[in-house]
Amino acid sequence: xxxxxxxxxxxxxxxxxxxxxxxxxxxxxxxxxxxxxxxxxxxxxxxxxxxxxxxxxxxxxxxxxxxxxxxxxxxxxxxxxxxxxxxxxxxxxxxxxxxxxxxxxxxxxxxxxxxxxxxxxxxxxxxxxxxxxxxxxxxxxxxxxxxxxxxxxxxxxxxxxxxxxxxxxxxxxxxxxxxxxxxxxxxxxxxxxxxxxxxxxxxxxxxxxxxxxxxxxxxxxxxxxxxxxxxxxxxxxxxxxxxxxxxxxxxxxxxxxxxxxxxxxxxxxxxxxxxxxxxxxxxxxxxxxxxxxxxxxxxxxxxxxxxxxxxxxxxxxxxxxxxxxxxxxxxxxxxxxxxxxxxxxxxxxxxx
Amino acid sequence: xxxxxxxxxxxxxxxxxxxxxxxxxxxxxxxxxxxxxxxxxxxxxxxxxxxxxxxxxxxxxxxxxxxxxxxxxxxxxxxxxxxxxxxxxxxxxxxxxxxxxxxxxxxxxxxxxxxxxxxxxxxxxxxxxxxxxxxxxxxxxxxxxxxxxxxxxxxxxxxxxxxxxxxxxxxxxxxxxxxxxxxxxxxxxxxxxxxxxxxxxxxxxxxxxxxxxxxxxxxxxxxxxxxxxxxxxxxxxxxxxxxxxxxxxxxxxxxxxxxxxxxxxxxxxxxxxxxxxxxxxxxxxxxxxxxxxxxxxxxxxxxxxxxxxxxxxxxxxxxxxxxxxxxxxxxxxxxxxxxxxxxxxxxxxxxx
DNA sequence: CTGAAAGCGCTTACAG
DNA sequence: CTGAAAGCGCTTACAG
Numbered sequence: 047x048x049x050x051x052x053x054x055x056x057x058x059x060x061x062x063x064x065x066x067x068x069x070x071x072x073x074x075x076x077x078x079x080x081x082x083x084x085x086x087x088x089x090x091x092x093x094x095x096x097x098x099x100x101x102x103x104x105x106x107x108x109x110x111x112x113x114x115x116x117x118x119x120x121x122x123x124x125x126x127x128x129x130x131x132x133x134x135x136x137x138x139x140x141x142x143x144x145x146x147x148x149x150x151x152x153x154x155x156x157x158x159x160x161x162x163x164x165x166x167x168x169x170x171x172x173x174x175x176x177x178x179x180x181x182x183x184x185x186x187x188x189x190x191x192x193x194x195x196x197x198x199x200x201x202x203x204x205x206x207x208x209x210x211x212x213x214x215x216x217x218x219x220x221x222x223x224x225x226x227x228x229x230x231x232x233x234x235x236x237x238x239x240x241x242x243x244x245x246x247x248x249x250x251x252x253x254x255x256x257x258x259x260x261x262x263x264x265x266x267x268x269x270x271x272x273x274x275x276x277x278x279x280x281x282x283x284x285x286x287x288x289x290x291x292x293x294x295x296x297x298x299x300x301x302x303x304x305x306x307x308x309x310x311x312x313x314x315x316x317x318x319x320x321x322x323x324x325x326x327x328x329x330x331x332x333x334x335x336x337x338x339x340x341x342x343x344x345x346x347x348x349x350x351x352x353x354x355x356x357x358x359x360x361x362x363x364x365x366x367x368x369x370x371x372x373x374x375x376x377x378x379x380x381x382x383x384x385x386x387x388x389x390x391x392x393x394x395x396x397x398x
Numbered sequence: 399x400x401x402x403x404x405x406x407x408x409x410x411x412x413x414x415x416x417x418x419x420x421x422x423x424x425x426x427x428x429x430x431x432x433x434x435x436x437x438x439x440x441x442x443x444x445x446x447x448x449x450x451x452x453x454x455x456x457x458x459x460x461x462x463x464x465x466x467x468x469x470x471x472x473x474x475x476x477x478x479x480x481x482x483x484x485x486x487x488x489x490x491x492x493x494x495x496x497x498x499x500x501x502x503x504x505x506x507x508x509x510x511x512x513x514x515x516x517x518x519x520x521x522x523x524x525x526x527x528x529x530x531x532x533x534x535x536x537x538x539x540x541x542x543x544x545x546x547x548x549x550x551x552x553x554x555x556x557x558x559x560x561x562x563x564x565x566x567x568x569x570x571x572x573x574x575x576x577x578x579x580x581x582x583x584x585x586x587x588x589x590x591x592x593x594x595x596x597x598x599x600x601x602x603x604x605x606x607x608x609x610x611x612x613x614x615x616x617x618x619x620x621x622x623x624x625x626x627x628x629x630x631x632x633x634x635x636x637x638x639x640x641x642x643x644x645x646x647x648x649x650x651x652x653x654x655x656x657x658x659x660x661x662x663x664x665x666x667x668x669x670x671x672x673x674x675x676x677x678x679x680x681x682x683x684x685x686x687x688x689x690x691x692x693x694x695x696x697x698x699x700x701x702x703x704x705x706x707x708x709x710x711x712x713x714x715x716x717x718x719x720x721x722x723x724x725x726x727x728x729x730x731x732x733x734x735x736x737x738x739x740x741x742x743x744x745x746x747x748x749x750x
Numbered sequence: 751c752t753g754a755a756a757g758c759g760c761t762t763a764c765a766g
Numbered sequence: 767c768t769g770a771a772a773g774c775g776c777t778t779a780c781a782g
Contacts, residue, residue: 068775079753084777094751115476115532116775118467119758134499135492137693144487147513156531159511161499178463179508285696314696321698341489344637344666346673346698420759431769436761446767468759471774 067110076104087112118180126156127367128176128184132164137311137339138356142187142208145360153368155182164249166190173199182371185363190251204370206363210253218366218376220359224254227352227383228261231306231334234350234385236269238393240304240332245278246291246316248308252283258308258336276300281312288315296323303331303394310335310342310351317345317390332391347389355381419462428456439464470532478508479719480528480536484516489663489691490708494539494560497712505720507534516601518542525551534723537715542603556722558715562605570718570728572711576606579704579735580613583658583686586702586737588621590745592656592684597630598643598668600660604635610660610688628652633664640667648675655683655746662687662694662703669697669742684743699741707733 069087073080078097085091086101093101104110118124129146131139143159150157158181162169169189176184181203186196188209199205200217212219235243245262248255263273279295281287288307295302296319307313313335317327325331327347335342335351342349359380366376421439425432430449437443438453445453456462470476481498483491495511502509510533514521521541528536533555538548540561551557552569564571587595597614600607615625631647633639640659647654648671659665665687669679677683679699687694687703694701711732718728 066775070775080776081753081778082751085752088777090778092751097752111526111530113471113532113775114530115467115470116758117777119465119471119760119774120776120778122758122777124467133496134486135489135496135692137487137489140487140492144485144513147486147511156510156512156527158508159499160508161496174463175508178466180465180467285693289696314693317698318696318700340487341637341666341693344641344670346669348670418759422759432760433762433769434767437768440761442762444767449768465759468774469761471758471776472760472762474761474774 066113067108069110069112072101072104072108072110075108076100123182124180125154126158126179126181127364127371128158128160128173128179128181129187130160130162130169130172130176130184130189131187132189133161134159137341138309138337138354139187141340141356142360142363145357145362146185146364147360149361149364149368155368157364162189164190166192170195177203183367185367187359187363188252188254204367206366206370206376208359208363216370218370220362220366220378220380222354222359222380223383224257225261225264227336227354228258228306228308229265230261230383230385231336231352232262232265233268234387235304235306235332235334235391236265236271238304238332238391240394241271242300242302242304243277244292244295244300244302244305246281246288246305246307246312247278248281248283248312250280255283255308262306277302281307281315283309283312285311285315285318288312289319290315292316292319293322296320304333304391305331306334306336308336310337310339310349313342313349313351313390314345328390328392329395332394334385334391338386343388345390350388350391351386353384353386418465419460421462421464424453424456424460424462427460428452475534476532477506478510478531478533479716479723480510480512480525480531480533481539482512482514482521482524482528482536482541483539484541485513486511489693490661490689490706491539493692493708494712494715497709497714498537498716499712501713501716501720507720514541516542518544522547529555535719537719539711539715540604540606556719558718558722558728560711560715568722570722572714572718572730572732574706574711574732575735576609577613577616579688579706580610580658580660581617582613582735582737583688583704584614584617585620586739587656587658587684587686587743588617588623590656590684590743592746593623594629594652594654594656596644596647596652596654596657598633598640598657598659598664599630600633600635600664602632607635607660614658629654633659633667635661635664637663637667637670640664641671642667644668644671648672656685656743657683658686658688660688662689662691662701665694665701665703665742666697680742680744681747684746686737686743690738695740697742702740702743703738705736705738 069083070080073083083101086093147157160172162172169191183204186207197214200214204216206218208220211221247259279291281291307316313333327333335349338351338353342351362378369376421435422432425435435453438445499509512524514524521543535556538559549566552566556568558570560572563573599611631643633643659668665685679685687701690703690705694703714730721728
């Protein structure tokens with residue numbers, strides 16, 4: 047009778063009790079209260095074996111799937127985590143997103159992606175949007191948000207940030223050693239005998255870009271070479287920028303036998319510029335990149351580059367978030383940089 | 399008094415009435431009922447100007463943002479749409495996802511991405527997951543789900559599918575003319591004088607792959623050339639596959655002066671294989687790809703390829719979804735294929 | 751161990 | 767045009 051005589055409208059009932067099975071239906075089928083079903087679902091309290099069995103059977107039989115929307119409202123947890131990235135189609139961040147997705151998925155969480163387009167204002171908007179959607183936590187992949195904005199956000203939500211070292215409660219940061227990576231890349235060129243090494247710099251608005259330039263200079267200095275500003279040309283981290291930067295270098299008639307690009311995308315642009323000028327890689331000019339994008343393995347020639355573990359970064363960030371959500375304190379850190387030797391570098395032609 | 403004497407627990411109240419502003423608070427501040435606030439928010443009914451003003455002011459003053467989770471539960475709409483894609487980091491689909499994201503975002507909807515990994519079983523899981531999350535509709539980008547599964551899904555949710563022609567109520571499909579694209583690519587090679595044109599085929603489990611092969615054959619036949627199975631080698635749509643397929647072709651000692659790869663990723667692999675065998679592009683072998691990935695513009699040499707408008711595809715799919723959600727019937731269709739001429743093709747060396 | 755009840759923050763018939 | 771009330775499908779103190 048209880049069900050039959052429901053006095054008011056019920057969307058589900060009105061269309062013939064079709065529609066998704068609800069927890070109440072499970073409770074009724076199992077002959078227990080909704081509270082008990084909920085407890086079993088959430089492992090919130092111990093429940094007698096017979097009730098548990100009855101409920102589990104009812105769930106299986108009815109094909110019940112809890113409604114995350116209702117759970118979110120009632121329990122305050124949506125089992126979703128926001129991810130602010132720069133662009134969903136970035137060859138670098140895309141891989142990181144996959145790492146996040148895979149890790150979250152295994153734990154029953156869903157990612158909610160939002161793209162900041164390399165722009166602090168939009169990134170802030172992403173965070174607002176994600177909070178409005180009541181995500182349980184937010185992962186911020188790099189980006190240009192001020193540290194203070196991040197700290198502030200962490201006051202109401204667990205936050206994990208990559209690309210900077212930041213200490214704050216409720217906030218975990220993960221950083222790749224860009225300095226060391228760049229130093230390694232430059233050192234490799236030096237060891238091969240190169241002395242005139244051009245540097246295609248990234249976008250100076252990114253801390254990464256600055257760190258990589260520092261690494262380049264440190265390696266030079268360690269080898270007793272002096273830094274020559276005429277050999278560095280900014281390429282904004284993209285292909286066109288790398289192409290233009292290299293054109294500029296070539297037109298300036300600076301001599302160089304090797305070139306270190308602060309990311310693979312610029313290396314690809316540089317490669318094309320050299321080609322346009324009839325220069326061979328690595329015979330005439332050696333190239334080292336940074337990131338080790340999937341595509342770099344098949345570029346022409348396959349690119350020597352600093353491996354940045356994007357997928358692992360995504361995984362680690364997601365794992366850290368999961369731990370925070372569990373009340374644990376994450377302690378992970380990024381693996382150290384590692385140079386991947388391929389075919390774009392060799393000793394300079396001895397024409398000195 | 400009403401607020402102060404609330405008899406029961408209230409999470410928000412207990413932490414000092416902090417936390418997000420609720421609709422009730424807005425109603426109270428504006429001196430109207432919650433119903434009225436809701437109506438204004440949703441444009442559900444006409445409301446007198448003075449009340450509207452009072453409410454709008456209260457909203458602005460309190461910085462109220464409606465809780466989508468509550469909206470979802472109460473109204474049955476979550477303002478989110480599920481997107482099942484193959485891999486979040488695919489160079490092709492990534493761009494399509496950006497098109498979806500941009501379009502949805504403008505309309506106040508959020509995308510929920512789920513990756514099927516080129517696998518019908520996982521795609522089905524994605525759909526389940528998205529339905530469990532109560533998305534308002536689902537966009538399926540290509541994939542291997544059976545038509546029947548899709549039709550079935552459309553019975554409970556608006557669905558837009560790309561990569562196939564499918565008629566069903568509540569379902570809109572969008573298809574690129576793969577046949578014509580492949581025909582165009584092959585025709586171009588033919589016009590340049592090539593007669594022995596190898597074909598790196600895609601994964602035969604994808605309808606796209608079959609269509610592209612059909613286009614290749616059709617162009618050959620139109621030119622009076624007979625199809626030679628020894629000249630086709632499957633490459634599974636990825637770089638490694640393209641590389642291996644080309645190696646096989648080369649080892650089989652089949653002669654060919656041009657090569658058409660059923661996607662750009664395989665073209666890149668093919669390019670590398672040719673390089674390993676000391677063959678120049680386009681001097682020794684011309685290459686045409688398919689897709690026109692962002693990267694293809696900067697490959698060595700820049701790749702001649704069939705432009706497939708991934709971003710527009712994402713946009714169109716999202717727009718169609720938005721229209722269905724509005725009760726309209728979408729009528730969009732994909733732009734026709736277009737060949738982008740770059741530097742990887744030229745007339746064969748006259749050594750016949 | 752377990753149930754009844756209230757509540758999460760909205761929406762939407764229903765009845766003026 | 768507008769409000770009171772019930773409900774969306776869960777969770778969680780509270781009281782056995």
